[in-house]
Amino acid sequence: MPVATRRFLDPALLSRLGGMELRVRTVVEGMLAGLHRSPYRGLSSEFSEYREYQPGDEPGRIDWKVYARSDRYYIKEFEDETNLSAHLVLDGSASMGFGSHSLTKWQYGGLLAASLAYVLQLQNDAMALVVLDETIRVETQAKSTRGHLINVIGAMERVTPSRGTRLAGALHRVAARITRKGLVVLVSDLLDEPADVIAALRHLQFGGNEVVVIHVLDPVELRFDFEGPMLFVDPETKRETVALAERVKQEYLAAIKGFIGLYSEEMGKSNILYSVADTSQPLDRALFAFLNRER
């Protein structure tokens, strides 16, 4: 496996993901027997490629002609036979570059996204990567090949969170670019106007996309474990504020709680799956929690 890939794909995590399946609640395009249902039934589909037979595939899909020639089992894939088309949208703004321990929010979110990408690839689901900050910084096609997975991971590697956040506007652009129904997973700290972000997410839902939001936050952002006089600096606006941590802690916690609560409530109303990921929590726990909720 290429060197770039190793950074994001934890072997121990991968070994635990080997048996997982990614399920989605909404109907996606593609032909699935037992797991996914393609919305384009009856339409001929353009041949996409052969892939080697894997245990679990339906024997009826085996291309016997290829077997007669090669003595190996292959399955034809068609474009519209793809089980899922997923857009992994990553927030690459400067605030995502913050981390109080070994992983920044960007690293944690990227690892999450890469894990999802790997799972999708295992299921031969197509996935595309989008990295946002003030605008769309990175955008890839949706493919399901292993080579594409490596490209996606490499694209993540090349991004350094550094610019400001205009998450809502970027999400609207992503929504306009998605042509096929599928899954949209947003990994972000959502540090933008909640109302604008919610509106953008609803725009993403338009067209039948299932939207999942993983709200990534650092533990100090969640718990404000500071003491004594502090000079706080916003990494995006560069605004500085001095305060006595013990004195402002309760007020801050109430505000962050309200912030999360607002997203949770609004996303719940919009049937957007929402979860908060504490970057200090084990990554696989967050991933499994997400994937199990899918079941």
Add this chain to the structure above:
Amino acid sequence: MLFVNALFLAAAGTVLGPILFHLLLRNRPKRQILPTLRFLSDAAPQSYAAHRLKNLLLLVLRAAIVVLLVTAFARPYLQREEAAQRAQASLGVVFALDASLSMGASRRWDAARARIETLLGGLPASTPAALVLLDSTPELVVAATTQIGAINAALRERVPGNAATDLVAGLNTAIEVAAGIEAEQKIVYVVSDFQNTGLESSAAVPRGAEGVSVVTVPIDDTRPGNAAILAVRPGRSASGDVSSVLVDLANFDDRDASLPLAITSEGAELGRTSVDLKRNERRSVEVPLTSAAAGERLLEARIENEDALATDNAFVYVLERKEAVALLVIERRGSLSLAPSKGSDFPPGANPYLASALAALGDEIRPAWSDPLSVDAARLATFPVAIIAGGAFEDGFLAMLRGYVSAGGAVIAFPPADQAVSVAELAGAEVDGWTRLDAESEYRLVTSVNPRGPFARRDRSGESLLGHPRALRYVNARPSAGSNAVVLAEFDDGSPFLFERREGAGLFYLFTVPLDSSASDLVLRAAFAPVLYELIAYASDAAKTDRAYTVGEVAAVANSEPTAAPPAAWREPGFHKVIRAGAEFSVAVNIDPAESDLAPAAAERIAALTSSSRAGVDAPGLLPAALYGVEPPRDEAWRIWAYLLVAALILMGGESLLASRTAR
């Protein structure tokens, strides 16, 4: 404001401690990236401002605590200018100085003078002051004057007296003098060692007077040692010159003493040593002389410590070359020959107790033994003293003795074992048999010794050299009617033990116990030899020692004319020189032995001296600080100290409370 411990103010530099602590340990805001900064309200910076203010307040509190503590320990007091000015215009002082004999002990007198001079120096200008000496009678030495120099001059001239002092009576006089001073406030400073004996005679307190306060100024010496020289004897070499001096020393103190002892003669030092005596120890030491002393000269032994009473620290001994006292011992032993045997000073038949006692006297006594039959008047006359021991003597021998004594000889007689005491008549005594006691529990004890005569000298405990011999067998004798016999010592039942009778120019002594250890323990006592020596010396009048007497010792001055009255000056207490028979010696006259007891009176008794002043104004509150020298009015300094400490404690509580709130 003034300070008792002004140097402590240097510790004020420690206030830098809290300041440095604050500067070094203060929490500067820690820089922290926080993407969620938007969730801090605009009022957040105010929390830090409040924090800084509290820290500053803590700094001020801590610095204030340090300043308060430093100031408190420096013990400030307010200079009462108003009171000082008032005191300056309306203060009179009387110094009542104890001039009793005990104030001459150690350095008490110098210390008392120094205290008065210090107090004088602290008085405001133009303060009238007087000096009263408390001796046997109070004496106004310097009447109230603003000329301080007059008091200082009087202090330099005067010395302690020789008598005891009644402090209460003297204080009344001082109070009376103070009352006569024209001033609003008057103080009597009583400067004394407050000897117990000066106060025990009376439980009275001084009379008070309006406006007069009494302040006690105790004088104490740190080394009240009390050692004395009891006696000095020459130690003679083979050539007869005095090559050493035997000094009898006594330490009457309760503590050990180290005594430098010097022997001088007419200004030249002949010997020196240091003697360590335990408490209450007596010892004789021999001081070798650097050059032999001979001839008629004065030897002075002196303890060079200045302790209790200097008068008994010196002993003057008149040294003269003198012949040994020739002594004829006449024993009646029947047919025993008492001729001296070859090679021995004592005949084999001589009384062993007598022989050993005389041998202990060394070269000062040269005895010759004889039996009565070998003695004639001519031979007898060559001896100034004859010791007669034994039984009945013939009339002719007795007559010869009478003539011998009348001519100036001295006889010391011991009765026979149990026979007739033929010499009793010579002693002026009538004999009526013997008293024989069978059991020791019935022994007679010599309890009374005539203060006159050879055993007049007594030690500090009142004991005479004779001690208390015991007798189981003695002659029943009493002075004959009309005789001039004097009983010098008696048994506890009043029976005479020793007679003295003057016959012509001589003396006759008769013991009523024989030289027999079964009759009495006189011959067994260690004092027997010294008793014999004293008796021989006294009787012979040829070995007299000129010496000074320690306080308390009764001096028996045997005038050539016993009926002559002592000089009128002797009625005054003091030390006098007496010249007799060409020799000079010192006599302590009418000295109160109690003055040698330097024990101070109880604190309550001393405090009672000031009780009469309580009725007047509160003296300490009106005294200028300078009157006490460096020390300010103690109670004022303590009050301010206490207030400052309470304030510091309150601030500490506030600091603790604020610090805990700041930490939260």
